[in-house]
Amino acid sequence: MEESNVGRNRIPTPPDHSRGLILLLVALLVVLLFWQIRPWLFGVHDRHATPRAITPRGDLAEHEKSTIELFRQASPSVVFITSKAVRRDLFSLYATEVPQGTGSGFVWDENGYIVTNFHVIKDAQAADVTLADHSTWPARLVGAEPDKDLAVLKIDTQGRALPAIAVGTSSDLEVGQQVFAIGNPFGFDQTLTTGVISGLGRVIQSLTGRPIEGVIQTDAAINPGNSGGPLLDSAGRLIGINTAIVSPSGAYAGIGFAVPVDVVNRLVPQIIRYGRPPRAGLGVIFFEDYIVRRLGMEGVLIREVRSGSAAEKAGLRSARYDSRGRMAGDLIVAVDGQPVRNSRDLYRLLDVREVGDRVVLSVWRPEGKTDIEVTLQSL
Structure with missing residues (x-):
């Protein structure tokens, strides 16, 4: 007798997981409920908690008082500078000013002159100055001395006197102040x-x-x-x-x-x-220091003496090659007896001189050392 296929063709029923899912959800709810009531179960919360009593501070320390007073006195003279670039739309040709960078500065005098670093405004096409009271004023560039990273701006305060910063000295400073x-x-x-x-x-x-x-x-x-x-x-x-x-x-x-x-x-x-401080100089162009070192020299080697310059009038010479193909020229090794090892030394010694001052240069030439007096010119 053949076996019946009725049982064999029955589609299997998938297992019922709903009961397990319900148990999992119940367990999660229990955990969450426990987490919420945990502080009360273990006595962490106190429903009668109140702010603590304030401990009297007493007077400020003297150095704190002096710092606070210093800031009150000086901060009105300190300004916020925003440098701006002008951008023009290619289609409408409409120009807009876009903030480019920020920096600080201070009021030099009550007439609206503001001092800052040159690098703060060097690439700017416009600038705004914001005073301590948060009023903002358009600024004009008065001038700069890039060699010392200084610049001066001017704002029109419409007759309002600005608080100028108190100026001290730096020659008497001490380490540790x-x-x-x-x-x-x-x-x-x-x-x-x-x-x-x-x-x-x-x-x-x-x-x-x-x-x-x-x-x-x-x-x-x-x-x-x-x-x-x-x-x-x-x-x-x-x-x-x-x-x-x-x-x-x-x-x-x-x-x-x-x-x-x-x-x-x-x-x-x-x-x-x-607009820019008159700077005293010789009227020459120097070789870079690394070239002088490669030549086995120490000092400042003159590359070119400008026509009509103080150096030309004093008899200084431009560099040239001698008959053997060697570099020959005037090598400055001292100014008024103070040694010059590189261009930095020369700049340092000339920076404290004024236009019209006379200096004695000690110069090495192929034929020997000589002293040449030069009357400094404006650069």
Whole structure:
């Protein structure tokens, strides 16, 4: 007899998992409920909790009072600078001003002259100055001294007298003195940081490649946006302009530099008068220092003497090749008896001279050493 196929062709019924799913959901609800009531079960919460009684602080420490007063006195003189670029639409030719960068500065006098770093505004086509009261004014460029990273702006305050910053000196500073920096790091305006003078007589390089001598080193926090702002002593006097930092990341790393106020106080009035300070020089072009070193020399080798220059009138010579194909020319090795090992030494010695001053150059020539007097000219 054949077996029936009825049972064999029956479609199997899938297992019913709904019961397990329901049990899982119930377990989750129990866990969540337990988590909610856990604090009460274990006595963590207190329904009668109230704010703590305030402990009387007492008077501020004297150094805190002096810092607060210093900021109150100096901060109205510190400004926020926004440099702007002008962009023109190619189709409509409509020009718009677009923010390009920010920096700091300070009020030089009540007439609206503002001092900052040259690198803050060097690529700008326009600039705005925001005062401590948050009013914003369009600024005009008065002039600059790129070799010292200085620039002066002017705002028209419509007869309103601005609070000029108090000016101090930098020649009598000591390592260890407390200092204060006010500026706009990362756009946070009116920011105060404190520190000490970490070093004096440092040398940094300006955008033009010329050295800035006598720079103040500080550990007061200086970040992008602080550039152009004031460095103050404990009396609230300007002792430098915060200019540069040393940092692998580009942010504060404990080493900042400020151009000394004695340089600022000498050059800013000249910028206001002339647009750029008259700079004393020789009227020559030098070879780069690395070329001089390759030639086995030490000093500053004159490449070219400009026609009609003070150097030409004094008898200095341009470089040339002798009959043997060797470089021959005037190698400056001293100024008024002070040694010149490279171009930085020469710049340092000429920077403190004025147009019309006479200096004696010690010069090596193929025929020997000679002293030549030069009357410095305006560059």
